[in-house]
Amino acid sequence: MELFDDFPSMGRKDLVDLKKGIDFAFRDFSRDNGEAIEGFFDPLMYFMVWFEKLLMAAPWPIMILIFAILAWLGARSIGIVIGTIVSFLAIGYFGMWEDTMATVAIISVATFLCIGLGIPLGILMSRSNRVQATVTPVLDIMQTIPSFVYLIPVVMLLGIGKVPGLIAVCIYALPPIVRLTNLGIRLVDKEVLEAAESFGSNYRQKLFDVQIPLALPNIFAGVNQTIMMALAMVVIASMIGVKGLGVPVLRAVSNQYLALGLMNGLAIVALAVIFDRVSQEYGKRLQKHRQGGHGV
Amino acid sequence: MSDVKVSIKNLYKIFGPNGGAMVSKVENGATKTSLQAEHKHVLGLNNVNIDIPARRIQVIMGLSGSGKSTLIRHLNRLIEPTSGEILVDGEDVLAMSAEELRNFRRNRMSMVFQKFALLPHRTVIDNVGYGLKIKGVDKAEMNERSQKWIDRVGLAGFENNYPAQLSGGMQQRVGLARALATDAEILLMDEAFSALDPLIRNDMQDILLDLQEELHKTIIFITHDLDEALNIGDNIVILRDGAVIQQGSPQEIVLDPADDYVRDFIKDINRARVLDVSAVMEASSSDSGLEFASTVILEDAMPAMVKADVTHANVMRDGEVIGKVTLAAMIGAIARPESNDEEQVTYR
Numbered sequence: 001m002e003l004f005d006d007f008p009s010m011g012r013k014d015l016v017d018l019k020k021g022i023d024f025a026f027r028d029f030s031r032d033n034g035e036a037i038e039g040f041f042d043p044l045m046y047f048m049v050w051f052e053k054l055l056m057a058a059p060w061p062i063m064i065l066i067f068a069i070l071a072w073l074g075a076r077s078i079g080i081v082i083g084t085i086v087s088f089l090a091i092g093y094f095g096m097w098e099d100t101m102a103t104v105a106i107i108s109v110a111t112f113l114c115i116g117l118g119i120p121l122g123i124l125m126s127r128s129n130r131v132q133a134t135v136t137p138v139l140d141i142m143q144t145i146p147s148f149v150y151l152i153p154v155v156m157l158l159g160i161g162k163v164p165g166l167i168a169v170c171i172y173a174l175p176p177i178v179r180l181t182n183l184g185i186r187l188v189d190k191e192v193l194e195a196a197e198s199f200g201s202n203y204r205q206k207l208f209d210v211q212i213p214l215a216l217p218n219i220f221a222g223v224n225q226t227i228m229m230a231l232a233m234v235v236i237a238s239m240i241g242v243k244g245l246g247v248p249v250l251r252a253v254s255n256q257y258l259a260l261g262l263m264n265g266l267a268i269v270a271l272a273v274i275f276d277r278v279s280q281e282y283g284k285r286l287q288k289h290r291q292g293g294h295g296v
Numbered sequence: 297m298s299d300v301k302v303s304i305k306n307l308y309k310i311f312g313p314n315g316g317a318m319v320s321k322v323e324n325g326a327t328k329t330s331l332q333a334e335h336k337h338v339l340g341l342n343n344v345n346i347d348i349p350a351r352r353i354q355v356i357m358g359l360s361g362s363g364k365s366t367l368i369r370h371l372n373r374l375i376e377p378t379s380g381e382i383l384v385d386g387e388d389v390l391a392m393s394a395e396e397l398r399n400f401r402r403n404r405m406s407m408v409f410q411k412f413a414l415l416p417h418r419t420v421i422d423n424v425g426y427g428l429k430i431k432g433v434d435k436a437e438m439n440e441r442s443q444k445w446i447d448r449v450g451l452a453g454f455e456n457n458y459p460a461q462l463s464g465g466m467q468q469r470v471g472l473a474r475a476l477a478t479d480a481e482i483l484l485m486d487e488a489f490s491a492l493d494p495l496i497r498n499d500m501q502d503i504l505l506d507l508q509e510e511l512h513k514t515i516i517f518i519t520h521d522l523d524e525a526l527n528i529g530d531n532i533v534i535l536r537d538g539a540v541i542q543q544g545s546p547q548e549i550v551l552d553p554a555d556d557y558v559r560d561f562i563k564d565i566n567r568a569r570v571l572d573v574s575a576v577m578e579a580s581s582s583d584s585g586l587e588f589a590s591t592v593i594l595e596d597a598m599p600a601m602v603k604a605d606v607t608h609a610n611v612m613r614d615g616e617v618i619g620k621v622t623l624a625a626m627i628g629a630i631a632r633p634e635s636n637d638e639e640q641v642t643y644r
Contacts (some may be wrong), residue, residue: 195413198372199478200402211430213417237637289417289458 002017014277030157039086041163048162052243056098063101064088073273075281083277086124087270094268098246102215103234103244103271109229110169115223118174121179122219123207129131132182139175147236148216155240165242176225185211234268245271300512301350301482302371307380308344309366309538312337315378328537328608331368340366341377342539348531353504353514355529363538364518368486372518373397377609384482404433406475410487411469414459414474421446427478445473449503463497467502467548476507485517489524497521500530522561526550528568534558546570567630568595573611576621576629580607592617594626 010018055063069082091100125132151168158164188211196210212219219296238246245264252261309317310331318326328339341363348354358364368374370382375390382389384404392400406427414423424442425433432631433441441443446455449469459467470486475483487498505528508515519525525532526546529577530553534554535545550570553559574590588597601609608622 073625104430189413191409191411191413192368192415194374195407195409197374197429197486198401198405198407198429199474200398200400201430202398210415213415217415290460 025162026156028154034157038158043162048109048166051109052102053099054085055105060092060097068233071278074278076285077281080281082276087274091267091270094263096264099245099248100267103282106166106242106244107227107230110173111227114170114174114177114226118177119181122178123185125178125182126185126244135140142171143175151205151240163238164240169230169237169239172233173229176229177222180218180222181215187294188214217283217287219287224276224279224283227271227279231268231272235289301385302348303383304344304346306343306345307341307370308378309340309375310337310378311340319379330358340538342537346533346538346543348513348514348516352530353508353517353528355517355519355525355531355532356535357522358535359520362535364535365486367533368484368516368518371484372401372407373589402478404480405482405484406478406480407484407486408471408488409572410491412471413459414470416459416466418452419456419458420470423459424473424477425473442477445477449473464492465500468492468500476497481514483513485515485516487518504528505531505578522565526565547575551575563632564595569593571629573597577611577621577626580620581617582610582620584608586611594630598626
């Protein structure tokens with residue numbers, strides 16, 4: 001039985017033509033529109049360049065002080081503040097200060113971008129089952145498709161540099177904040193919503209007085225996850241021209257420099273731990289009112 | 297006796313994709329079970345007609361699934377009816393636009409919930425002021441008015457606590473204060489005290505009756521607890537499968553239950569606390585020298601007669617003797633109907 005031995009596949013020639021057709025169509029599209037799209041992202045690029053330069057140019061003691069203050073404001077824990085200071089001192093001592101600042105810069109911009117896009121999208125999803133049914137598979141694809149695959153069209157369109165790197169990071173880091181915002185709002189106690197309704201809340205009052213505040217712990221778990229995912233993309237982003245700790249890691253991989261790889265890898269871990277602890281502690285403080293205990 | 301505040305007319309609620317078409321089937325005799333089996337629609341409310349008097353406590357009671365929570369949510373349109381009319385002060389609630397409905401909810405009708413439904417991230421004073429905030433009352437006035445109600449429900453000193461730091465009873469006082477703070481004339485209470493333990497529940501009933509003596513709101517109170525209904529209700533409506541089985545004063549329901557369902561409901565209650573002497577008097581007069589006002593309940597009258605060592609007494613209204621009660625008639629009236637305990641009673 002020939003049919004069972006050979007899969008009835010598309011002819012080799014047809015397949016080549018199909019692939020070529022798609023490739024050429026996209027190439028033509030990017031030739032025609034690449035500049036316009038690049039122009040659209042220009043303000044973002046200027047901002048990123050400026051922000052990165054700012055972090056690198058600032059004297060290191062001031063930067064460490066700022067990190068320590070931010071850690072304190074977020075976590076209110078002396079231990080975490082001390083950990084932050086020691087980590088950054090070690091990073092600087094081992095000569096990774098500039099790369100670390102570049103990484104912090106892109107992670108910060110990516111996180112804010114993801115929050116800015118992800119929370120409204122999550123709210124939209126929570127409002128309508130149809131939107132949820134449409135967006136969920138897209139998020140699934142964003143999280144599971146190998147990063148290299150979407151790097152191809154991004155690089156074809158925008159070349160290599162900060163903006164395509166940022167887009168690559170955001171594609172990977174956006175889904176958790178969207179999902180958890182949607183989930184958080186959907187989990188809000190129905191009776192509390194009914195109460196808001198029964199006192200005559202309009203849509204905006206319901207959203208800002210009830211739904212977002214009650215969903216905040218979940219939304220914040222999403223922010224935390226988004227930061228972690230963004231950090232995980234640092235090395236891949238460095239392949240398309242994003243400066244930072246990913247660059248030496250990449251060099252170490254191709255040249256088998258164990259110590260270089262290890263040191264920069266550990267610096268990424270240190271950043272991840274600091275961001276994680278500070279944002280988690282902050283999230284916990286947001287929920288303090290949920291704890292019981294009379295007369296506290 | 298008093299004017300009608302809320303009037304519910306021919307109200308139907310049928311859950312399902314095609315509820316409107318099912319109304320005629322119910323009118324032609326389909327029951328909850330047959331509607332479910334043959335048409336996959338759930339009968340929520342079946343031709344409900346209630347006139348709720350102003351400034352009284354109207355209790356709506358029934359077991360779970362009887363449609364009482366569905367009914368109360370129709371009054372402020374948290375649930376839309378399938379057909380029927382709801383008139384508040386003669387105005388059709390169902391005809392209101394979204395904007396009119398919001399203003400109606402903000403100013404004229406407020407609600408207390410079974411599980412309190414407080415905002416966990418707001419302090420007590422901000423929770424009480426929630427309805428005022430939605431109305432757009434400025435912060436200073438909001439706090440002043442909230443404080444007044446916090447004091448009134450006995451929560452002074454807890455203004456800056458979060459709901460999670462309070463006990464259930466205290467949380468429901470916050471819920472009550474929040475509903476009262478908007479100065480709405482109509483108060484909807486959806487099993488408001490059912491989640492509380494019995495002692496606290498009695499406390500809350502007393503607080504409510506206390507407040508009512510002063511405020512004279514139109515209160516619509518949902519409960520599944522007959523003792524609670526008899527204790528606080530001026531009028532009671534009994535629902536089953538979404539239909540009204542009986543409505544009347546507590547005494548009317550206890551003395552003249554409409555059917556076995558109601559009879560079953562009332563068989564375990566303390567009748568001496570519901571019935572007053574006028575309900576068991578006979579047209580005659582007594583020479584025992586003891587007199588009761590006609591509204592004295594049997595629970596108070598019987599010990600008084602035993603103490604005075606008499607077996608009959610006069611019932612008085614406006615200084616006139618209107619009848620006579622005997623101890624025997626009283627004891628007869630408080631006996632449980634169809635009591636099964638007779639086997640344990642032996643005559644010698």
